[in-house]
Amino acid sequence: MTSIEVRDLTKTHGTLRAVDRLTFRVPPGRVTAFLGPNGAGKSTTLRVLAGLQRPTSGSATFDGRAYRELPRPLRRVGMLLDPDAAHGARRAHDHLLAMARSNRIPARRVGEVLADAGIADAARKRVRTFSLGMRQRLGIAAALLGDPGVLVLDEPTNGLDPQGIIWIRTLLRRLAAQGRTVLVSSHLMAEVALAADHLVVMARGRLLADLPMDAFVRENTHRTVRVRTTEGTRLRDELARAELTAVPGDDGSWTVDGAAPADIGALAARHGIPILELTEEGPSLEDAYLRLTREETRT
Numbered sequence: 001m002t003s004i005e006v007r008d009l010t011k012t013h014g015t016l017r018a019v020d021r022l023t024f025r026v027p028p029g030r031v032t033a034f035l036g037p038n039g040a041g042k043s044t045t046l047r048v049l050a051g052l053q054r055p056t057s058g059s060a061t062f063d064g065r066a067y068r069e070l071p072r073p074l075r076r077v078g079m080l081l082d083p084d085a086a087h088g089a090r091r092a093h094d095h096l097l098a099m100a101r102s103n104r105i106p107a108r109r110v111g112e113v114l115a116d117a118g119i120a121d122a123a124r125k126r127v128r129t130f131s132l133g134m135r136q137r138l139g140i141a142a143a144l145l146g147d148p149g150v151l152v153l154d155e156p157t158n159g160l161d162p163q164g165i166i167w168i169r170t171l172l173r174r175l176a177a178q179g180r181t182v183l184v185s186s187h188l189m190a191e192v193a194l195a196a197d198h199l200v201v202m203a204r205g206r207l208l209a210d211l212p213m214d215a216f217v218r219e220n221t222h223r224t225v226r227v228r229t230t231e232g233t234r235l236r237d238e239l240a241r242a243e244l245t246a247v248p249g250d251d252g253s254w255t256v257d258g259a260a261p262a263d264i265g266a267l268a269a270r271h272g273i274p275i276l277e278l279t280e281e282g283p284s285l286e287d288a289y290l291r292l293t294r295e296e297t298r299t
């Protein structure tokens with residue numbers, strides 16, 4: 001199966017380096033999420049990958065071949081970059097059929113992908129009457145048309161309803177499990193956490209992180225424990241004696257850094273301090289991502 005290879009890619013717009021010496025590889029068999037704050041350079045990278053923009057230097061290829069060099073590219077690479085790519089006057093079915101014909105894809109695939117994308121009922125409707133969510137589904141149907149080994153989807157959940165978001169997540173996982181190469185950009189961290197195995201994070205045109213999801217969360221967050229007690233000041237003082245800091249919250253709870261719940265429970269028991277709640281707050285991808293990119297938003 002094909003890998004995506006971005007190598008030393010730079011793309012400038014005038015004096016702005018939208019992408020700045022970016023290097024990463026997306027191998028088959030896993031879902032790779034492509035993240036970064038607004039203006040990070042994700043769309044620019046994907047447009048260069050799709051051959052819609054020329055790199056200033058470096059390359060973005062599929063096993064070393066540029067998109068434009070691929071014969072019948074829709075059979076190799078499925079891309080969703082712009083939900084408005086289909087002409088509004090076209091009917092959904094005809095739009096996909098034209099794409100299929102130009103890439104020698106069997107016409108029966110049109111009906112299959114329309115059904116897969118949940119828009120079979122709208123097949124004969126003109127695209128301009130589609131909602132944003134339906135246009136996204138049509139774009140995803142188009143990406144799947146050639147049964148490609150590589151899928152590149154830019155913000156596929158834009159405009160989708162909750163069922164649509166679950167559908168995308170399941171679809172991405174299935175495509176990766178089939179051994180395909182899946183790269184998906186997103187702003188919605190919670191959804192990325194459930195769908196992706198691996199993260200590539202960029203900001204200000206540069207690579208910030210390229211690592212497995214669990215390592216990313218571990219490296220960029222720390223666990224805390226939330227405690228509720230009827231004797232907050234005593235608990236705080238006893239924790240301070242054990243060199244732990246308890247920070248009071250707005251709701252009467254305390255947050256403790258750097259200790260396990262069992263340690264805090266044992267300490268409270270030794271001093272006869274009643275505990276009403278003791279909860280370990282796990283690191284979330286969202287926390288990790290915000291921490292990593294806090295200083296990196298381009299204005």
Ligand SMILES: Nc1ncnc2c1ncn2[C@@H]1O[C@H](COP(=O)(O)OP(=O)(O)OP(=O)(O)O)[C@@H](O)[C@H]1O
Nearest residue numbers: 013016018036037038039040041042043044045298
């Ligand atoms: N054609 C262009 N001409 C000038 N500047 C551009 C052009 N395209 C993109 N940029 C700039 O390049 C930077 C990267 O933009 P890009 O759209 O790639 O970011 P992004 O990570 O996809 O952001 P978002 O998450 O907001 O979609 C931004 O500062 C943007 O304003």
